[in-house]
Amino acid sequence: MPDDARDLYRAMRLAYERVKDRIEVSDVYLTGYSLGGTHAAWVAKLDEQERAIGFAKVLLLNPSVSLYSSVTALDAMYDRQVGDDPQAAQAIIDRVFTRFAEVYTREQDVSFDGYFLYRAYQEFQPGVEARERLIGTSFRYALVNLAFTADVMSQGGYMVPPDAALGSTTSLTNLYKHAFRQSFVDYLDGLYLPYFQRREPALTRERMIREAGLLPLEGWLEGNPRIGVITNRDDIILQPGELAWLERTFGPRAVVLASGGHCGNYQRRDFADALVRFFQR
Numbered sequence: 001m002p003d004d005a006r007d008l009y010r011a012m013r014l015a016y017e018r019v020k021d022r023i024e025v026s027d028v029y030l031t032g033y034s035l036g037g038t039h040a041a042w043v044a045k046l047d048e049q050e051r052a053i054g055f056a057k058v059l060l061l062n063p064s065v066s067l068y069s070s071v072t073a074l075d076a077m078y079d080r081q082v083g084d085d086p087q088a089a090q091a092i093i094d095r096v097f098t099r100f101a102e103v104y105t106r107e108q109d110v111s112f113d114g115y116f117l118y119r120a121y122q123e124f125q126p127g128v129e130a131r132e133r134l135i136g137t138s139f140r141y142a143l144v145n146l147a148f149t150a151d152v153m154s155q156g157g158y159m160v161p162p163d164a165a166l167g168s169t170t171s172l173t174n175l176y177k178h179a180f181r182q183s184f185v186d187y188l189d190g191l192y193l194p195y196f197q198r199r200e201p202a203l204t205r206e207r208m209i210r211e212a213g214l215l216p217l218e219g220w221l222e223g224n225p226r227i228g229v230i231t232n233r234d235d236i237i238l239q240p241g242e243l244a245w246l247e248r249t250f251g252p253r254a255v256v257l258a259s260g261g262h263c264g265n266y267q268r269r270d271f272a273d274a275l276v277r278f279f280q281r
Helices: 002-020 035-050 069-081 086-106 114-124 126-152 175-178 182-201 205-211 215-220 242-253 269-280
Strands: 028-033 057-063 227-232 256-257
Touching: 002 035, 002 069, 028 035, 035 057, 035 215, 035 227, 057 269, 069 126, 069 182, 086 114, 086 126, 126 175, 126 182, 182 205, 205 215, 227 242, 227 269, 242 256, 256 269
Parallel strands: 028 057, 057 227, 227 256
Antiparallel strands: none
8 A cells, every 4th residue: 555655646746746837726635436545545644744745635435444355355256156167257247248238229329338337237127146246257357357467567477477478469268267266365365465575575464464454544544634534334345343443433524324335326415415515624
């Protein structure tokens, strides 16, 4: 998280430098959602040390308290509903596109946007297990792409031999099949932790997991009136005890809405009202 915060803060400073002579800035506010919500807290902490921007208010939207617990919860959906068969994952994707096509071909004029996807969702009303399959498979696809890219760029040897000469015509089928059998924990232990241990040999798995989230900032967040949080009681990335931690840590600066899942209510009035109230007070 400190590495990410430094990268993000540097980008913000560069952007501000390019426009500061052309615009008048009265205040600078910072907000982020999901992983960006967790990042926003770390960026704000860094800004307090560097004092290069000066965030007047910082709002975390649906942040992860512990990245490890959030990510393993999403990954577990794939393991429960799909297992280690890469053909099963492809079959799920095929079924999804087939059902979307059924809706698409019936309509005279349709854009493939969020409204269309929501109409398709309303029509087919997938059950709990089907939703878990969709979320888990979507996450595993993202994980495969992330692990492959990180492995190639770092020459970590996790999925791809460090001396492999990959080109635009290189077949990745076998890598793809292998990668779909690897969980987030496999990636964590096989590539992520060794990469950072090369920089800091004393780094332990337990410390790395604890430091990836909001927990290390608990005391600073408790006493900082400039920072607030909005989340949902049914957010799927929050694990047992984490909602209570947010409410305890932020106190009256925590707004917990009754529903909305993970980032699913940003167009609703109750969310918009809570957001505006925070920045206006």
